[in-house]
Structures are given as C-alpha cells and as structure tokens.
Amino acid sequence: MSERDSDRSVSQTVRAQLALRDQILTGRLRPGERISELQAVETTGASRTPVRMALVRLEEEGLLEAIPSGGFMVKAFSERDILDSIEVRGTLEGLAARFAAERGASARSLEPLKQAMDDIDQLVRQDPVSEEAFSAYVTLNARFHALLTELSGSAPLARQIDRAAALPFASPSGFVMAQSKLPEAHQILLIANDHHHIVVDAIENREGSRAEAVMREHARLAARNLRLALRSRTHLDLLPALRLIQSPAI
C-alpha cells in the first residue's frame, strides 16, 4: 500500500516506532515540535492504530512528551539533562559491575567480555586512529557494555540500564566522526580502554566495590566527551546528537 512494504515479517507498529524514532534522532522532528498523527501515518506508511501504539511506546521510552490537550511532542533535553542521564547510567552500570563481581561470574562467562576488550585494545593502539577504527570502536564498546550488563545476572537491573542507556558513542551520524578529529577524543578512548581492563580485573578478583567505582568513573568520560563536543560545535548542530546520547537501546 505504501512505498516501502519491505520486510513483512515486522509488524506495522514496530516499523512505525523505528521510523518515528529515526525521524526524532536525526532531527527531522525537532525538539518541542508537535507530532501530527496523520503526518506520521503518511511518513511511516502504517495506519493510525499502529502509529498511536508507536507514539505511546516512544513516550514511555522518554523521547516524546504527552501534551495535556492531547497528542505528543518531541521531548527537549537540556545539557544538564544529558549529563544527569550519563551519571544515572554510570551509577546503574556500576551496580551491574558490582553484581558481576560479587555473584561470581565464571571464567568462561567472562570470555566474550575479554574478547571485546582485546578487540578494543587493537583499535585504540593505532595512532592516529582512523575514522573506521572509531566507527568500529562504537560497535565494540556497545558490545562490551551489553555483555557487562548481562554478566550482572539481574534482569531488573538490565531493564533499567536499557532505559537509562545513554550511549555516548552510539551516534551513527557524525557525532563521533567530528570527535575523531580531536586528539583529545583519542586520549579519552585510551582511558576508557584502561577502565575496561580495570573493571574486568576487579570482577575476576571479586572486588565488587572497586568494579563499581571504576564503572561510575568510566561513565563520566562520556560527560567529558560531551563537553568536548559542545565546545567544538554549535549548539544547534548538536541537538540531534544530544538526543542520540539520551536515546535508549539504539
């Protein structure tokens, strides 16, 4: 019925949700802008019912805000909001690291984590790092964090972390690339990699408090990276990136 009816296996609701999230994160829908259901119907190809379901999901996800008189608008985040989100994520990931350490992650279950860590090792050793290396880092870093969350062995915690997910390197569109031009960003990656090593070491040695403290400090690197970005680009350009940073589960 619509221009793109590829992948019939995915429900209309999910497709609408993905499409709308994409529009928000790329900045096509701007913060504070009201979302018209009919317009969303046109751009997503789904009908009003699945579009409304997607809107509800995106609201619960935190990307949209309900308007009292009805409908939804794109949520706007301040710089403080983003920094707080990073702190929250760090706190929760710290707890995940503690759980992994205290509940005795087995040597075998630690293997994938160490593998991701080693892969990151290879990347950051380049000097200067290539754009491709940065891009690969984004993927590997996400995997490292996802594995750590899994190692916590706690479904409720994992759920909260997904909700809080403020992935500083998750942007697919230029945010990280812009950073790659700054040598400071490379330094941050080196430090981040070092943190990874310490956390894994702490987990192996069952040092829960140490693992937690390092993970919390680790997240603050994202805040540093953000401030770096804010200094080097205009605020307006960054808005989509800010939402990317806040966006969960991308």
Added chain:
Amino acid sequence: MSERDSDRSVSQTVRAQLALRDQILTGRLRPGERISELQAVETTGASRTPVRMALVRLEEEGLLEAIPSGGFMVKAFSERDILDSIEVRGTLEGLAARFAAERGASARSLEPLKQAMDDIDQLVRQDPVSEEAFSAYVTLNARFHALLTELSGSAPLARQIDRAAALPFASPSGFVMAQSKLPEAHQILLIANDHHHIVVDAIENREGSRAEAVMREHARLAARNLRLALRSRTHLDLLPALRLIQSPAI
C-alpha cells in the same frame, strides 16, 4: 455504556490502565496468565483500542510481558528479581540524595522533607504502633521519598526512580498489616526513621557521599522487611505483595 461510567474527565485509556493494573496487583490476574483483550474490554468497560494502549503502557511499565505469538501475559517475578529491584531503587535514590546535597538544596526547599520526617517521628514513637499508624507511615514514607527525589533537581533521575520504584510499604492490602504484628517490623521502622534523619543531616551539611551511602543502606531495609515477610507467610500468599513491591508509580 458500561456499568461504571463515573468520572468522565479521565480518558478511557487511563481508566483501562488503572483497572488492569489493579487487577494485576491484587492478584486477580495471576503471574504468567495471558491477558485476553476481549475479557479486558468487558472488565474495564473501555473498547479495544484504549485497552490495547493500556496494555502497551503496562508492558513498558514492566508489569506485562509481550508474547511472541501476540498478546501479553502478566509478568512473573522471582524473589531475586524483587531484591534486585530494591537494590536498584536504593542505588538511584542514593544518587538523588547525593544530588540534593551537592547541588545545594536550600533550607526552604528542605522544609517539606523535614516536615514529613517529623510526622514520621511522631508515628514510630508509639509502642506498640497501631495499625493506623502503620498505614499512615506508608503514606508519609512515600511522601518523604517523593520529596527527596524532587530535591535531586534532576528530571531524568526522577524518571528513572519512578520506573524503579519498588515501594516496600506501598501495599494497601495486607502486606504491611501482616507485618505490623511482628515487633521486628517496628524495629525496622525505627531504623528507617533514623536513616531519614541522617540523610537530611547529610544534605544540610553538603555531605554528598554520606547522603548517598545512607540512602543505599536505607533501601536494604526493604529487603530485610521482605525476607521477614517471606519467612512469616506462605509464598503463594505473597505473590500479589511481591508484585506490589515491584510495581512502579502507585
């Protein structure tokens, strides 16, 4: 159209959400049970569209789980899940206390918090405490925690706390009452009240780390209370209470 069309100011979606949440929390819908949309239509009085919206919201809230083949079922929680949820909440509230301390909550903004604390003081001083006092404690304690969250001055954090809200004393139906028979429960309340005092003192003195540490320990009282309940009642009886503890934003 239906038997109860009271309060027309509330939307059908919200009413369906409240009705379904009530059915889940009171145990009328049991964990693992599939929720039939048509049945929900009958019991809530709303039509399928608002019912479906409510189901989606409840899933995002964490009370329901999507079934791969379609539809939703009531989520089942293990004792470990509940304990982890309590730990997560404590961790986030610890961060809230830290924020309140470090960001300099004014003396004036602390007033409502201290008022709630003083009110709790009055209650726990009774010996033995009455059932009514316990009930009042539930309300006041919820207010104290809500005010503390507000004092953090962080919307993203407040959002996460609402999601994680595992209110050990939030049960309206018997959970706390059963505990009131145990003198141990009164002791826990006395300790909890002491924690409140320490947290407020730490915030006033700008001791962020101290405020955070005490709040985290404070949440563990809920875990103690839960274990107490698990020892004194059968597991089956407790299932609704367990879900109550997990349930957010009641």
Added chain:
DNA sequence: TAGGCACTTGTTGTATACATAATGAATTCA
C-alpha cells in the same frame, strides 16, 4: 479599528469492522 462571537477546519479519542494467524477439537487413517 478593535474586540468578540460564531463557524469552519483539523485534530485526537474512541469504537468497530475486517483480515490474518494461532489454537484447539474432531475426525480419519494407520
């Protein structure tokens, strides 16, 4: 000319109809 009122238009909230997929039962065959 300015303000208010009424109307029109477009929006969202709700209900229902239709299509498709899953589940269960009954019947048939081995």
Added chain:
DNA sequence: TGAATTCATTATGTATACAACAAGTGCCTA
C-alpha cells in the same frame, strides 16, 4: 488406540469510520 491432519473458532493486528474537542479564522458589531 494413537497420532496426524484438517477444519472451525477465536484471538490479535490493522484499517477506517465516527464523535468530541480544540484551535484558528473570518465576519459582524460596537
């Protein structure tokens, strides 16, 4: 008698029609 297959029933996913409401516009009046 047991198992498998087919058919019927019922569930959910989707689309659309209807109703109520809000907002914006234009006209009329003071």
